[in-house]
Amino acid sequence: MGTVNRNISLRAMRVFCVAAERESFRETAELLFLTSSAVSHQIKQLESDLGFKLFERTPRSLHLTADGTALYDDISPLIADFDSVIAQNTRVQQSRSLRISVQPFFASELFVPRLPEFVEQNPDIEISIDTSDESPEKHPRTADVSLRIFKTPPDVLACERLFPLRLLPAGTPDFYDAIKIRGSKIVSPFPLVIHESRPKAWREWQRSSRIKLPDHANGIRLDSMIAVARAAEQGLGAALVPKQLSNSWFESSALVQLFDHELVTRDAYYLVCRAEDRDKDEIRLFREWALQNFTDDT
Known part of the structure; x- marks a missing residue:
């Protein structure tokens, strides 16, 4: 042998x-x-x-x-x-991917800070996040799931309400100290920072709060909520910022709440996906995690 x-x-x-x-x-x-x-x-x-x-x-x-x-x-x-x-x-592990669209301010202030938990729980899901689209009332075709503002989501989508959009008047501490009110009218300079997608928001706040703004308040218009908050932080004026998304700004005292009254809009943040995709494993896992982390009925 x-x-x-x-x-x-x-x-x-x-x-x-x-x-x-x-x-x-x-x-x-x-x-x-x-x-x-x-x-x-x-x-x-x-x-x-x-x-x-x-x-x-x-x-x-x-x-x-x-x-x-x-x-x-x-x-x-x-x-x-x-x-x-x-x-x-050989067991071939099927790679799973999830394309998420999130409006920029929601992404930076709430979503990304909490995302590590989902990544740790689901290491086999490859995640792609698009934060470039500020526009509300839409679910991008390229996304599997999105977190967006809607008044009434379309019936063709699977939607779950997260929390209502509540807007608070905010500015710097120095801006707050300079505010003067006579009766129920602001008589000190009160420049406004206005989000272009909500040009009437300050008028609606004035009506619901019964606090009258100056007759000829100057304003600066910006096209994103991140820019609106940054402008207020730089002392350019008073801004209406989303309550649930602005905690870090208030906690750091970069911004302070100028008045107790908040504007409760008809809009809300929703978790949205195509109806036929609702029960796909990676979307189901994301939905369950998002509902645990972002639902607020207050």
Whole structure:
């Protein structure tokens, strides 16, 4: 009984089989993502281990020897069977992905700070987050799930209400100290920071609070809630900011609440997805987590 050379590797046998089929070390290297010199070295090592030549080499051709042909006929089916067994017994973990669209201020102030918990609980879900779309009343086609403001979500979407949009008047501490009120009217300078998507919000706050704004209050208009809050933080005026999204600003005293009255709008933040996708595993997991973290009925 002959001794078995245990130095011969399965990898070398794979390289040999491909080289035998291609009759080219260059093509073998390209297929196996190796260099031509690496292929040549493995074949020479295999010939040394086996004790016979596998290929006849000329400057322009490569052909199997008789011994090489016999080895290929024996080993090629075994390599194929081995690959088949490995494939049948390997669990391929299906990668899962989730595309989330979140309005920018919600993302920066509430969603991203709490996101690590979801990532830790679901490490196999690849998450892509789009925060570029400020617009309300829409579920982007490219998103699997979105967190957005709606008055009334469309019936074709699966929607779950998170919390109502409540707007608080906010400004810097110095701005607050400079406010003067006579009766129920603000008589000191009171420049307004206005979100372009809610140009009438200050008027609605004035009506519901019964606190009259100056007759000719100057204003600056901005197209995102992040910019609105930053403008107020820089002392450019008073801004109406979402109550549930502004806690960090108030806790740090970057902003203070200027009046007790808050404007309760008809809008609310919703968790939204396509109805047919509602029970997909990754969306179900996200829905359950979001409802635990962002629901506020107060």
